[in-house]
Amino acid sequence: MSGEPSYLTSAHLSNRFTDAMGHQKRLELGAxxxxxxxxxxxxxxxxxxxxxxxxxVLVMMVAKLSRESEFPVQEIPIHEIADISDIDGSNVYRAAQDICDSLVDQTVDIHDQSEEGNRxxxxxxCFSMCQYEEGKGVIRAKFNEDMRPFLLELKRRFTLYLVTVFLRLRSKYSTQIYELLKMRQGLSNLRMSIEEFRWKLGLEDKYQEFAQMKRRVIEQARGELKKRADIYFTxxxxxxxxxxxxxQFYIHENEEVTQELKEEVSALENSQDTTVSRSDESAQQEREATASDSPDQKPSTPVLGATSTEGPQVDGKRMFLEDLxxxxISSLSGSELDEIHEKARNQAEKDNxxxxxxxxxxxxxxxxKELWEDR
Structure with missing residues (x-):
């Protein structure tokens, strides 16, 4: 797009999301x-x-990025780390150095294609530095500049979600599956090989029996998302x-949890409005006392959604499976599904x-659906 900035502010993200994704299912909470x-x-x-x-910790830092052209040094209060970890509050300060050492050593492996088409x-x-200073009560960290294309220069193919939802999830596998499904929410489905699924979640050497991985990873994530997230899956x-x-994952909106999130965001907005109102009242009193004519400033609150930038496709078989x-789904064999789909497709083409x-x-x-009910 001509004249487009080299990076996107939060407002740019909001506008782009609203323009590009208006036709998709999405979570718009005014967060x-x-x-x-x-x-x-x-x-x-x-x-x-x-x-x-x-x-x-990483997603909390990502949420607080202002989408400026540079990564700032960000401060993470130790008490917030205690709140989101299993470390006891009295021990988290003693563990701060270990947390720093662990964060600065973390890496991500990205598979893509070169301009020549090679894999x-x-x-x-992830981080270029992580620092803890005794007595300050904060950890300071900065993203590696190599992370810029993935966190700052977001022009297309990015995904948005509420940090609140992510922090609700307890299992590391649930959080990874949630992000993958959130990326495909607009398409309502995600299909991948078992080999790729294992690679993405680092499960090559764990749960060698598929039934065990299904029980310990997939089913646990399904239960967690159904209970805590704005989407769930079959x-x-x-x-x-x-x-x-x-x-094959089928992605569904979780209306009950979404309503809870809307109420949380509304309460947050009301709290912020009260704070702003009190601030404005104090400022007005100060202006009257000092005859100051400085203008009020109101914080902007962009409406942001939570889904990816890829468009939906209409697929009768997929829509049918989403209804089950x-x-x-577990009782339906692949051959039975193909037979129902073929009969339905042939009838649809004959009638239309x-x-x-x-x-x-x-x-x-x-x-x-008719063939399924008549079985």
Missing amino acids: PSDKVVAKANDLIRARHSLSTMEQR RYTTYN YRVIREGRSAKEI SQEE PDAVSSVLAYKTHSRM
Whole structure:
């Protein structure tokens, strides 16, 4: 886009999101920009070994970025780290140096393609420095400049979500799965090989039996997201014979939790409005006493959503699967699904020979539901 800035402010992010994603399902809560995480999709797809606490510190820092052209040195109060970790408050100060050492050693592995089309594997350090000074009660940290394309220069293919949701999740795997699904919320589904899923979550050497990984990772994340997040998922395992090869996630909006989040944001806004009102009243009294004519300043609160920048596709089979419960999906074999879809598609094409593909998809979806109910 001509005349576009080389970086995006929070307001730019809000405007771009509203313009580009207006047709998608999204969470728009009017949250302040320091409560919203913005990450490039390449970073969300990256592999890392951050613990739950380290992930929480990172996203708190990301949310507080002002999208300026440079990374600032950010301060993280020790008491906030205690609040978001399993470390006892009395011990977190003694653990501060270990936290610094751990954070500055963390890396992310990003797979992408070079301009020549070759597969490329790059490892980045997340932080260039991390410092703890006794008596100050804060950890100071700064993102590595190599992280700029993934956190500051966000022009396209980035994902937004509320930091509040991320901090609710307890398992490191739940947080990683949440980000991956949030990236694809507009498409309502995500499909990947079991091998890729293991790589992204660092599970190559864990839970060698798929059934064990399903129980300890996938099902645990499904339960956590259903209870705590603004989205949840159902899924289908694609097999070759008895071997699990791929997993298809279906992403759903979690209306009950979303309502809770709206109420939290509303309470936060009311609290901020009260603070601003009191500040304005004090300023007015001061102006009257000093005959000052300096103008009031009101903080801007951009409306930010929480989803990725990729558009939806109409797929009758996908819409059908989104309507099913996890139990129904688990009981449905791949061959049975294909048979229902083929019959429904053929009937839709027969009844609507001149229809465009999107209409056929909706007709196929409707017919699949009828065939499912008539089983």
